[in-house]
Amino acid sequence: MQPTHRSRRILRPVRIWFVFLSLFVALLLSYIPTGQLPGVPDWVALLLAFWSVRERQVVGMGTGFVFGVLVDIGHGAAMGQHALAYVLLTYAANAVSRRVLWFAPVQQSVQILPLLLGVQLVMVVVRMLAGAEFPGWGYFLSSVSGALLWLPLHFVLLLPQFQPEERDDNRPI
């Protein structure tokens, strides 16, 4: 696979354990008690979006559901709130993956922003239907910061796949 479909460079295949390790680290980051600080990105949503765009065969709605439940428990949120939103996110990310991968990482992040906003919108709607108060517009900042992190994430998470097995200047790997 290439970094993007336009790229001429070929990546090494992804390691499954690395995908789940990165998701687990994201879960750990999301458990950091930042309280009501606005603009903290939703790490798990971001990583789920990233891997379901890049590796449609590995990360899908099932992964989204499991990690959603784990986030729900850790945050003390309503059970199924994140799970529902992440299932929809991974579905949407899988669906747009073929198109999004034709773009450069910066352009990809612009297309991911609506997906992340969608996640938050789903959660706001679900909780407000259940009678919670509106958390204020600052809540949606975390999607923006998440989208801004897309470019650095693109390089960090693909780093293991950039490593060639043995160096050969005549091979485009």
Next chain:
Amino acid sequence: MLVADLHFRYLEVVRQTLSVVLYPVEMAAATPAEFVSNASKYFATLIKVQRENREMRRKALADAERLLRQTDLEQENKRLRGLMAMSERISVTSVAADVLYEARDVFSRKVIVDHGSQQDVTAGQVVVDELGVVGQVTRVYPIQSEVTLLTDKAQAVPVRVERTGQRGVVYGAGEGMLELRYLLANADVQPGDRLVTSGLDGLFLPGLPVARVVSVNRELQAFAQIVCEPVARVGHAAQVLILGRAQPAPERQVPPPATPKD
């Protein structure tokens, strides 16, 4: 699943078990935040500490006078109570707990404290700081518990206006304020009135200070809109006290079903 959790609370067992498994992970995640807060505390200015010290000394002095009279009053009280054959006031168990962190759920106002079911905390207990009621324990994990703050929209506290004895229910209204609901527009409530728990629900102990009335709007239809602010440092309290009744509240008297006359 959402409905099962929010409305019927069926999923508590799942939540409990998974939360125990996740506890070390959560603690590991909490470490950096703790480090930052510890560092900021360390660099807090000396002036602040000195000011705090001075204030505490003044407070200790003010309390000393009251303490001196306390034993005397207690004895007198006991004698009088004996004379009047009044029932003993409800005895109270209390556990001091540290607030670990604010829950990350942005849709509610909750904090996590470091005592759980292993320290005999049960759901429904009242949480206070030195000024007044902070909230109520809503969910108990084995080593932690979740306290819903007064300012949460779903939290209701039965109260009494201290000046008039008028009873009512206080709800969270968002943005750190409370609302005293369902009082008629002509109810005798003024800005500055203190609200204390009425104890009618059998969970909250009676007489704990809850809030102070800030504004009363009688222009609306049937009910007055009464905005209050909490007395306690809701949301900033670092140490809290979890109060529980030493003996369970008396069973509610259920009137026997009326036998239909034939």
